[in-house]
Amino acid sequence: MMDRAKALDAADPLAAFRESFILPEGVIYLDGNSLGALPKATTAAMTRVVEKEWGEGLIRSWNDADWFAMGTRVGAKIAPLIGAKPHEVIACDTVSVNLFKLISAALAMRPGRKVILSEPGNFPTDIYMIEGLERQGLATQRLAPRDQIMDALDDDVALLMLTHAHYKTGELFDMAAMTKAAHDAGALVLWDLSHSTGALPVDLNGVHADFATGCGYKYLNGGPGAPAFAYVADRHHADFAQPLTGWFGHARPFAFSDEYEAAPGIEQLQCGTAPILGLTALEVGVDLIAEIGVDRLYSKSRALSEFFLECIVERGLDLDLVSPSESTARGSQLSFRHDNAYALCQALIARGVIGDFRDPDILRLGFAPAYLRFEDMAEAAKHLAEVIQTEEWQRDEFSQRAAVT
Numbered sequence: 001m002m003d004r005a006k007a008l009d010a011a012d013p014l015a016a017f018r019e020s021f022i023l024p025e026g027v028i029y030l031d032g033n034s035l036g037a038l039p040k041a042t043t044a045a046m047t048r049v050v051e052k053e054w055g056e057g058l059i060r061s062w063n064d065a066d067w068f069a070m071g072t073r074v075g076a077k078i079a080p081l082i083g084a085k086p087h088e089v090i091a092c093d094t095v096s097v098n099l100f101k102l103i104s105a106a107l108a109m110r111p112g113r114k115v116i117l118s119e120p121g122n123f124p125t126d127i128y129m130i131e132g133l134e135r136q137g138l139a140t141q142r143l144a145p146r147d148q149i150m151d152a153l154d155d156d157v158a159l160l161m162l163t164h165a166h167y168k169t170g171e172l173f174d175m176a177a178m179t180k181a182a183h184d185a186g187a188l189v190l191w192d193l194s195h196s197t198g199a200l201p202v203d204l205n206g207v208h209a210d211f212a213t214g215c216g217y218k219y220l221n222g223g224p225g226a227p228a229f230a231y232v233a234d235r236h237h238a239d240f241a242q243p244l245t246g247w248f249g250h251a252r253p254f255a256f257s258d259e260y261e262a263a264p265g266i267e268q269l270q271c272g273t274a275p276i277l278g279l280t281a282l283e284v285g286v287d288l289i290a291e292i293g294v295d296r297l298y299s300k301s302r303a304l305s306e307f308f309l310e311c312i313v314e315r316g317l318d319l320d321l322v323s324p325s326e327s328t329a330r331g332s333q334l335s336f337r338h339d340n341a342y343a344l345c346q347a348l349i350a351r352g353v354i355g356d357f358r359d360p361d362i363l364r365l366g367f368a369p370a371y372l373r374f375e376d377m378a379e380a381a382k383h384l385a386e387v388i389q390t391e392e393w394q395r396d397e398f399s400q401r402a403a404v405t
């Protein structure tokens, strides 16, 4: 398989982009879906902003370096990656906080309806944010398994809130069909694009999505705790009102008025002062992903995971794949169920193959297409086979649980 891997790498139009990232020697990084790798350009950009714009420009940089518009500038660069218009996206806050703002705004736009519909097993923060609104008496949570969501859409539902690519299994929703069904039931739709943005094509405008949010530190390579982004379709800008009415969402923050007046556009999504350092790193990652292009990333991502599956079959492994077997039905990852998934994952990490474990029994391997090689697939499959076939995972040290898994 290694010969074939090398031939595939030689023919890979994205091969050169690996050089745009720092990847430690001896590591095969299959966790770019949890924390993307560091682009080489990030360090220089951060140094410039810290030393010049902050160190020398000081407060003047809010104007001179255009810090003030940074959230909208980075948002506008994310927009084409998700099929949105530049003025519909802003980089701000975390996905969790954006969910709160968008769910609250959706509730206010559907008076008389309180149900937020999602699926059980959605990413925890998505469900927790509904719960928080429920505690305040503002929302009612309804969770329906994915094959029953259509039936659960009735005229109590204010908002259908789903994650496009499931974090554990990678399973995709048909965004067009789900959005249409929700609209037919009079509900609005909010998509969590955390596991899609920068890896799969998304067409928010094409499916008429109302709202979306997604993560900056996964496939966008914005760094740990990078700002997230939020999307509001421009047809809603006039009647959209989010509840975190901080001064950065004001129409004129520097009028220092006692009355809150929401900014007319996507800027309203901001709450407090924009995190300029975080946005600086995020912008580098977004520029790089935009340069490579989502369509090319998506075809490579599918090719990588298909090749990995071939490699494990070749090694005689018969693993329980919980991701869809059809590459077009899943995100850029493969997840396997194994009774000892935690120890298996630790044993792989000890060999430099970094994937992750998702409770209770999932080994999740992410295939960030911007920097992985087919060679890495063959190599990772070899390690996985050895760890299982020699039962190396049974060693005591591999069953000690750390705080972050």
Ligand SMILES: *Cc1c(COP(=O)(O)O)cnc(C)c1O
Pocket (backbone or CB within 6 Å): 094, 095, 096, 097, 123, 125, 126, 163, 167, 192, 194, 195, 215, 228
């Ligand atoms: C990673 C992820 C998040 C992260 O939320 P933060 O508040 O930015 O930490 C949210 N939703 C999904 C589906 C994710 O995968």
